[in-house]
Amino acid sequence: NAGVTQTPKFRILKIGQSMTLQCTQDMNHNYMYWYRQDPGMGLKLIYYSVGAGITDKGEVPNGYNVSRSTTEDFPLRLELAAPSQTSVYFCASSYSSLAGIYNEQFFGPGTRLTVL
């Protein structure tokens, strides 16, 4: 199993450009998450998904969009990049049964994004 994979690893954007960060997991997890990590701030949840076709906002969703058309993929879209979106972005996945048993999240290696 590759686990959680993210592409690209690095990207530099100009203000106003758009891009999609890709995330794929091969563990058949139903939950997927996007976080951003800024120095000294820990990880903040941007969006999450409980299954294909279902997404919801996290703590810092402004400026981002997501979709979940398959179990495996959970892309994050930046429409109009701003310097405040310079960060490291992590995708994660986990499995939760219908009984509500919660398991740990598995993280991808991250995407380092700079907006100039």
Place this chain on the structure above:
Amino acid sequence: AQSVTQPDIHITVSEGASLELRCNYSYGATPYLFWYVQSPGQGLQLLLKYFSGDTLVQGIKGFEAEFKRSQSSFNLRKPSVHWSDAAEYFCAVGGATNKLIFGTGTLLAVQP
């Protein structure tokens, strides 16, 4: 409000010395507690987790943590630190919503 506090931003210990990283949480329901480690330029790796049962949990790489409900704490410990333990450590709390709240992290440096 739900939150996680890691009061130590940066800790330096000598190789072979013991280690304790502090974590306090505020959570309105039964918490699920986690410690993750992040090496430079890498993603997060789970060290250990507490869901229920025995309040002393063992993890990978010789780490352990103790859940103290009365103190709302989940401190991470290791009896003898190795140079390879230098990394950033994150405490996190979650629950039935399956969403995690992370602390701001503790950066561990290990002196030879």
